[in-house]
Amino acid sequence: MDAEWPDxxxxxxxxxxxxxGFMFPLDEAEAGAAGSLIEPITVAVSFHGPRTGWVTLTAPSGLxxxxxxxxxxxxxPISAEVQQDxxxxMLNVICGNLLPQLAGAEAVFDVGSPKIVDGQNGLLAVGPTATARLLLDAGQVDVALFLAEVVKV
Amino acid sequence: MALNILVVDDSAVMRSMIIRTLQMSGVELGEVHQAANGQEALVVLDQHWLDLALVDINMPVMNGEELIECIRQKPAIADLPIVVISTEGSETRIERLQQHGAKFVHKPFTPETIQQIIQSVTEVTNGR
Known part of the structure; x- marks a missing residue:
């Protein structure tokens, strides 16, 4: 995994x-006050193919x-179900756009259904292969890529 | 000519977003039907005359690839124009879909992309 993955x-x-989502990164001057994950919620999606693993997205519930x-x-008003959907x-789109970069444009992956997870289920205890933090106008968002031989989501 | 369109995606938010994009795109819409997977889509296709189907790939129950294969095997709807709207990035899989006569739009998409692809598929010009 090369050092360019966070980027x-x-x-x-x-x-x-x-x-x-019509959400855009803050510039450096604005970003100082935005970096917090209040009541974080995490969603994970698994993928199987030439590489196996999962991608997670964490954001404050207020986002x-x-x-x-x-x-x-x-x-x-928007229901909690629609908010999570x-x-x-969003994670589905991020994952789909990452996969060709993992194994090339010809590679075929099977992508699971995104699921809400919490930090206690073991998924997040493994440690990510790469992470990135976005400071958007609507709040902080963390994206993480996990690569593994066997995935149990 | 107003188009009767079927939007097939397991995400209600994405269906809603696609329909909103269609409304913004300038395409004249007739009936807009929705389905959450391929099996539901086949039921809608049995009950309504449609001009176009917009189909996701990764869905539970029956995925988009299986749906397209079913559609192409049914004489009454075999020629239905189909646009796949998906995060799919595999050129191998996209080529397979194109061999079934489907066009492809990659998520995330813009309204302009949707408008252009629908016009190319249906040869609708909206009088412009």
Whole structure:
């Protein structure tokens, strides 16, 4: 795993959050006050193919309704289910765009369904292969890539 | 001509987003139907005349690739224009879909991309 992976993770995540979620990185001056993960929620998606592993996305729970509203265009109250659906779909897009960089454009991967996880289930105890932190206008987001031979999500 | 469209994606948020993008794109819409997987899509296709299907790949129950194969084997709907909207990055899999006559849009997408691909698939110009 080369040293460029944190940048690659960040680049894919920034593009995905910008295009789908209309959330954009803060500049350095604005970023100081934004870096916190209050009531963090994590979603994970597994992939199997030439490389096996999973990708996780962690954000403060307060980011989810903003993301869902931006993606759906709904101004009214948004259910927790829809909020999580939006968060999962964002991870799905990030994962799909990362995989060709892992094993080349010809490689075929099977991608699982994104699932909400917590830090106690063992998934996050393994330690990521690469991580990236985004400071978006709606809050801090952490993206992590885990590579393993056997994945039990 | 208003297009009757089927949006197939297991994410309700993504279906909603695709429909909103369609509404913003300038494409004249007729009926817009939704399905959460390939099996639900086949039920809708049995019940309604549709001009276009927008299909995700990774879905539970029946995925998009299986759905497209089913559609191509049914004489009544075998020629249905299909656009795959997916995060799929494998050129191998994308080529396989294109061999079934499907166009491909990569997520994340812009409204302009959706408009252009629909116009190319349906040869709709909206009078412009």
């Amino acid at each position: 690659r993770l960040a680049q894919v995540a920034v593009e995905s959050f910008g295009t789908l 989810l309704p903003i993301l869902a509203a931006n993606m759906t265009g709904d101004d009214g 939006a968060f999962k779909e």
